[in-house]
Amino acid sequence: MSLKSYPPLFALALFCQPLTGEDLLSTGQEQFQTHCSACHQPDQMLVGPSMIEIAGLYREDLPGFLKWCNEPGKKRPNAVEMPAMSHVGDENLKAVHAYLLKATEGKKEKAVPKGKKYDFYPSIATRPIVQRFFMPDSSPASIAVALPGGNDDLNFCYDTAQCRLRYVWKNPDFLVGWYYWQSNGNAKVNLKGEVIYREEEPPFTVSGTEQESEPKFLGYTLDSSGIPTFRYQWNGATIAERIVVSPDGDSLERHFKTESANKLEPAPNDQNTVQSTQADELVIDLKW
Amino acid sequence: MVIHLPYSIRMKTLLPFLALLPLQAEPLFEITKHPNPVAIDPQIGGLTILPDGRVAAAFHRGEILFYDPSSSSWTEFARGLHEPLGLILDGDDFLVMQRPELTRISDTDGDGLADSYLTVSADFGMTGNYHEFSFGPAKGPDGSYYVGLNVASNGAGIREEIRGQWSEIGDLNQEQMTNPSKEQWTKIKGSAGRMYSRVPYRGWILKISPDGTTTPFASGFRSPDGLGFDAGGKLLVTDNQGDWRGTSPLYTVEEGKHYGHPAALVWRQDWDGRDPLKVPVEELDALRTPASGLMPQGELANSPSQPLLIPDSWGPYAGQILIGDMNQKQLVRYLADEVNGFHQGATLPFIANHPKLGNGNHRFAFDQDGTLWVGKTHLSWAGAEGLLSIKAPPADIFTVTSCKLGKEGDHQTFTLTFSQALADDPESPAIKRWRYHYHAKYGSDKVDTTNVPVRGHHLSPDGKTLTLTLDVAKGYLHELDLTGLRSKTDQEIEGSRLYYQAVEVPE
Ligand code: HEC
Numbered sequence: 001m002s003l004k005s006y007p008p009l010f011a012l013a014l015f016c017q018p019l020t021g022e023d024l025l026s027t028g029q030e031q032f033q034t035h036c037s038a039c040h041q042p043d044q045m046l047v048g049p050s051m052i053e054i055a056g057l058y059r060e061d062l063p064g065f066l067k068w069c070n071e072p073g074k075k076r077p078n079a080v081e082m083p084a085m086s087h088v089g090d091e092n093l094k095a096v097h098a099y100l101l102k103a104t105e106g107k108k109e110k111a112v113p114k115g116k117k118y119d120f121y122p123s124i125a126t127r128p129i130v131q132r133f134f135m136p137d138s139s140p141a142s143i144a145v146a147l148p149g150g151n152d153d154l155n156f157c158y159d160t161a162q163c164r165l166r167y168v169w170k171n172p173d174f175l176v177g178w179y180y181w182q183s184n185g186n187a188k189v190n191l192k193g194e195v196i197y198r199e200e201e202p203p204f205t206v207s208g209t210e211q212e213s214e215p216k217f218l219g220y221t222l223d224s225s226g227i228p229t230f231r232y233q234w235n236g237a238t239i240a241e242r243i244v245v246s247p248d249g250d251s252l253e254r255h256f257k258t259e260s261a262n263k264l265e266p267a268p269n270d271q272n273t274v275q276s277t278q279a280d281e282l283v284i285d286l287k288w
Numbered sequence: 289m290v291i292h293l294p295y296s297i298r299m300k301t302l303l304p305f306l307a308l309l310p311l312q313a314e315p316l317f318e319i320t321k322h323p324n325p326v327a328i329d330p331q332i333g334g335l336t337i338l339p340d341g342r343v344a345a346a347f348h349r350g351e352i353l354f355y356d357p358s359s360s361s362w363t364e365f366a367r368g369l370h371e372p373l374g375l376i377l378d379g380d381d382f383l384v385m386q387r388p389e390l391t392r393i394s395d396t397d398g399d400g401l402a403d404s405y406l407t408v409s410a411d412f413g414m415t416g417n418y419h420e421f422s423f424g425p426a427k428g429p430d431g432s433y434y435v436g437l438n439v440a441s442n443g444a445g446i447r448e449e450i451r452g453q454w455s456e457i458g459d460l461n462q463e464q465m466t467n468p469s470k471e472q473w474t475k476i477k478g479s480a481g482r483m484y485s486r487v488p489y490r491g492w493i494l495k496i497s498p499d500g501t502t503t504p505f506a507s508g509f510r511s512p513d514g515l516g517f518d519a520g521g522k523l524l525v526t527d528n529q530g531d532w533r534g535t536s537p538l539y540t541v542e543e544g545k546h547y548g549h550p551a552a553l554v555w556r557q558d559w560d561g562r563d564p565l566k567v568p569v570e571e572l573d574a575l576r577t578p579a580s581g582l583m584p585q586g587e588l589a590n591s592p593s594q595p596l597l598i599p600d601s602w603g604p605y606a607g608q609i610l611i612g613d614m615n616q617k618q619l620v621r622y623l624a625d626e627v628n629g630f631h632q633g634a635t636l637p638f639i640a641n642h643p644k645l646g647n648g649n650h651r652f653a654f655d656q657d658g659t660l661w662v663g664k665t666h667l668s669w670a671g672a673e674g675l676l677s678i679k680a681p682p683a684d685i686f687t688v689t690s691c692k693l694g695k696e697g698d699h700q701t702f703t704l705t706f707s708q709a710l711a712d713d714p715e716s717p718a719i720k721r722w723r724y725h726y727h728a729k730y731g732s733d734k735v736d737t738t739n740v741p742v743r744g745h746h747l748s749p750d751g752k753t754l755t756l757t758l759d760v761a762k763g764y765l766h767e768l769d770l771t772g773l774r775s776k777t778d779q780e781i782e783g784s785r786l787y788y789q790a791v792e793v794p795e
Pocket of ligand 1: 096
C-alpha cells in the first residue's frame with residue numbers, strides 16, 4: 001500500500017512533519033510492511049537477515065542504515081542481493097529504523113541450524129529413487145538414481161545430454177540434496193560418497209548403420225518397482241537402457257535393447273564384461 | 289507476516305488512525321489458505337485443475353501432488369523433476385516444464401502413480417547457471433506448447449559441462465566463465481553482461497508442437513516467468529524488471545519479433561555476429577516491439593508471474609487478464625485496448641490490501657466452480673509458500689471493466705467503463721504520466737513525470753461510462769488515480785489506480 005492510496009495517513013504525515021513518537025512508529029510499521037516484510041522476518045533469517053539482527057547492527061547508526069537501504073551492498077555469501085530502497089525516501093526509512101528498534105526490544109533471534117530443514121527429505125528416502133538434480137561431473141541435464149539390492153548403497157548418475165551412464169557412487173543415504181534445493185539452484189548436490197566407477201563412452205557401438213547422429217534423449221519409464229528404463233536415439237538406433245544391481249549384489253547388470261533393426265556391438269573392457277548378447281538385447285556386467 | 293508488537297503500543301499506534309479511517313468493510317474476496325502436504329517443500333512451480341475438481345501442484349523439489357478440496361488432503365502422483373515451473377493437463381497426460389526439458393507425464397498402468405516421463409523437447413541449451421529457469425508451458429489455439437527460457441545471471445558463471453552450442457559472442461570466453469573462483473568472478477563478471485545468453489535460445493519463447501518439433505518463436509526476454517493466452521488466442525508473456533527492463537512489462541508476443549532484452553539477439557538467424565551489448569542503444573531500441581502494459585516497480589509489481597484469462601464466473605472481470613507477482617501483496621489486472629493496430633492497455637492492482645493474500649503469488653488456475661487457486665513460491669527471493677483459493681467475488685462488485693484510448697478533435701480521450709453506475713457528478717481522476725529508460729542498467733527511475741490536466745469529462749446517462757478529455761503522450765505510462773470514485777450504491781472502487789501504456793496514440 002503506498003502512501004497515496006492511504007489518504008488519512010498521508011494527510012497525517014503532512015500535518016506533523018517531521019514525524020515523532022507514535023506517528024513515527026506507525027509510519028515505520030506501515031512502510032516496513034509495504035517495502036521490507038517480504039524479505040525480513042521478525043526473528044529469523046528468511047531472504048534477508050531478521051529484524052532483530054538488523055536492529056542489532058544499526059541501533060546506533062541511522063546514517064549507515066540509510067546508506068545501506070539506498071545502496072545495499074553484498075555481505076552475506078548465501079543471500080541474494082537486496083534491491084535498492086531509495087524509492088521509499090529517507091523520511092520513511094528513518095521511521096522504519098525507529099520501528100525496527102522498538103519492535104525488536106527484548107526479542108531474541110531464533111536459531112535455525114544450517115541445512116536442518118533440508119537434511120531429511122522423504123521423496124529421496126526410499127530406494128529406488130530417480131531424481132533430477134544439478135550433479136557434479138555431468139551435464140546440467142542429469143538424473144541421479146539410487147538402486148535397491150546388494151547393500152542398498154549403489155547410486156549412479158545418468159546424463160540425458162549424452163544419453164549414457166557417467167559414474168557410480170556408494171552412499172547408503174544416496175546424496176545430500178539441500179545444497180541444490182536450499183535456494184535457487186546455484187549449487188550442486190553433494191554425493192557424500194566415494195565414486196567407484198566413471199565411464200567415458202558407452203560399452204557398445206551401433207552396427208549396421210551409416211547414420212551418425214548425436215544421442216537424443218526420449219525420456220524414461222518406471223517399472224512396477226520404480227526402476228527406470230531410459231530411452232534414446234543414437235546413430236540411427238532407438239535404444240532402451242536399464243541398470244540394476246546384479247542378483248549377487250556386487251556388480252551392476254546393464255541391459256541395452258534396440259527397438260530398431262540395428263545391432264549393438266559390445267565394446268567390453270576391464271570392468272565391463274559381456275554377459276549375453278542376442279539379436280535385440282545386450283547384457284553387460286559392470287564390476288569396479 | 290504478523291509483526292508482534294506489545295499490545296499497548298499497537299493500540300496506541302492505531303487509535304489516531306481508527307478515527308480517520310472509514311470503517312473497513314468485509315473483504316470483497318473470500319480467501320482460504322489450505323494445508324501444506326506433509327514433509328514436502330511447499331513451494332509451488334506449477335498448478336492445474338483435474339476434471340474431477342482436484343488441484344494438481346508441482347513442487348520445488350520435483351513432486352506433483354493432487355489436493356482434494358473436499359477432504360483437504362494431498363496424494364502424490366509423480367516425483368523426480370528438476371525445478372518444475374509450469375504444469376498443464378493435456379488430454380490424460382500432464383505436461384511439465386522443468387529446467388532441462390518439456391516432459392509428458394502419465395500413469396500408464398492406472399495405479400495412480402506416474403510411470404512414464406517422456407521428453408517432448410530438450411532442444412535448447414543449458415550452461416548450468418542457476419538463473420536459466422524454464423517456464424511454461426501454455427497451450428496455444430494452434431495446439432502447440434509455448435515455453436519461456438530465462439537468460440543466465442552474472443550472479444554466477446557457468447558449469448564445467450554445458451548442453452548445446454556455445455556462442456563465442458561476448459567479452460569473456462567459455463574458459464573464463466567456467467566455474468570461476470569468487471575472487472576471479474567478482475573481477476570479471478561485469479564483462480559477462482548482467483544477464484547473458486551463451487547457449488541457444490536463452491531469452492526466447494519457444495514453440496513446441498506435440499510431436500516435439502521445436503521452433504524459436506520470439507526473442508528478447510529476461511525472466512519470462514509467465515505465459516498465457518487471452519480470449520482472442522494472443523500469447524501474453526510477462527517479464528521482470530532489471531537490465532533493459534525499466535519496470536516489469538507485459539508483452540503481446542508475435543512470431544519473429546524481438547522484445548527488448550538484447551542478450552537473446554545472438555540466436556537470431558539474421559544476426560550479424562556483433563556483441564549486442566556493444567550495439568548502440570538507439571539501434572537496439574529500434575529492434576524491439578514495445579510492451580503492451582507496464583507494472584510500476586514497487587507500486588504494482590516487482591517480479592510478475594503468470595498471466596491468466598479470467599472466466600465468466602468472475603462477473604465484471606470476465607475476459608480480462610490477471611497477473612501474479614512475487615513481491616507485492618496483491619495481484620495485477622490487465623485491460624486490453626488496441627490503437628492503430630497495436631495491442632496495448634492498462635494495468636491495475638487486483639485483490640489489493642487483503643489481509644489474507646500475502647505475496648509470492650506465482651501460479652494460478654480456475655476450477656470448474658470458478659474458484660481461483662493460487663500456488664506460492666520464493667526460491668530464496670521475495671515470496672511465500674503454499675496454496676490459497678479465492679472464491680469468485682460478488683457479481684455487483686464495483687470496478688473498472690475497460691479503459692479505451694480514443695480521439696476527440698485535437699485531443700485524446702480515456703473512456704472508462706464501470707461495472708456499476710457512478711455516483712452522480714464524480715470528480716475527474718488526477719492523471720500523471722512518466723516513462724522509463726531503456727538501458728543496460730538495472731531498472732529505471734520514472735522519467736519526465738508530469739501532471740496531465742484533464743480538459744473535461746463526460747458521464748454517460750446510465751452512469752457507467754466516464755470519458756475524460758486530455759492530451760496523451762506517446763510512449764508514456766499514464767496513471768489515473770481513481771481513489772474516491774464511488775458507485776451509486778456507495779461502494780468504493782476495487783482497483784483504484786490505473787496505468788495506461790500509450791505506445792500508440794490515435795491519429
Ligand atoms: C527482495 C528482498 C528484500 C527486500 C524487499 C528488502 N531487503 Fe533488506 N536485505 C535483503 C537481503 C537478501 C539482505 C542481505 C544482503 C547481504 O547480506 O548481502 C538484506 C539486508 C538488509 C540489511 C542488513 C545490512 C547489513 O549491513 O548487513 C538491512 C539494514 C536491510 N536489509 C534493510 C531493509 C529495509 C529497511 C528494507 C525495506 C525498506 C529492506 N531491507 C527490504 C533482502 C531484502
